[in-house]
Amino acid sequence: MMKRNQLLKWAVVLLVITNVVTIATILYHNYKESVVADSVAINTGAGVNMLNGRFFRQTLGFSEVQMDSFRDINQDFRPYAMDLTFGIDSLKTAMFTELQKAAPDTVVLSNLSEQIGQMHGKLKYGTFHFYLNVKKICSPAQSVELEKAFLPLFKTENITTPNQHRRRGRDNN
Numbered sequence: 795m796m797k798r799n800q801l802l803k804w805a806v807v808l809l810v811i812t813n814v815v816t817i818a819t820i821l822y823h824n825y826k827e828s829v830v831a832d833s834v835a836i837n838t839g840a841g842v843n844m845l846n847g848r849f850f851r852q853t854l855g856f857s858e859v860q861m862d863s864f865r866d867i868n869q870d871f872r873p874y875a876m877d878l879t880f881g882i883d884s885l886k887t888a889m890f891t892e893l894q895k896a897a898p899d900t901v902v903l904s905n906l907s908e909q910i911g912q913m914h915g916k917l918k919y920g921t922f923h924f925y926l927n928v929k930k931i932c933s934p935a936q937s938v939e940l941e942k943a944f945l946p947l948f949k950t951e952n953i954t955t956p957n958q959h960r961r962r963g964r965d966n967n
Contacts, residue, residue, distance in 0.1 A: 850928075864928060882917070
């Protein structure tokens with residue numbers, strides 16, 4: 795009987811430790827996900843650059859007052875940008891699904907394309923307002939670094955013109 799009680803005590807201890815570790819793991823992963831969700835991500839073509847509070851504090855050297863202002867600006871922009879980005883991605887998925895059909899409906903594709911364009915325009919509009927609001931709290935030196943960080947959002951896409959394509963073809967011969 796004594797052995798059984800000891801065995802049950804150790805089983806309870808083991809279960810408590812397992813539960814504590816499980817809860818700690820869940821809390822840690824929720825924290826990590828919220829940190830990522832609180833960031834504004836931009837695709838620079840060479841990867842993703844996170845424009846978050848840490849970036850502005852480390853790269854631009856924001857003071858505590860500037861960080862408070864940034865948090866207010868970011869709190870307005872982030873949900874707006876995330877909603878638009880999610881909407882654009884959803885429309886792109888719907889467009890690709892339509893394209894995979896044996897007989898894609900060009901009216902549906904045209905409407906999806908137009909919606910994507912409108913939402914992308916809204917995202918650029920919100921982005922330039924975000925940029926201008928952040929720039930207002932920057933010193934001149936910080937503005938230069940801010941410009942570098944935002945450049946990928948506003949530079950031209952890597953699209954080849956017909957003349958560049960022909961030239962490349964000639965160069966390969």
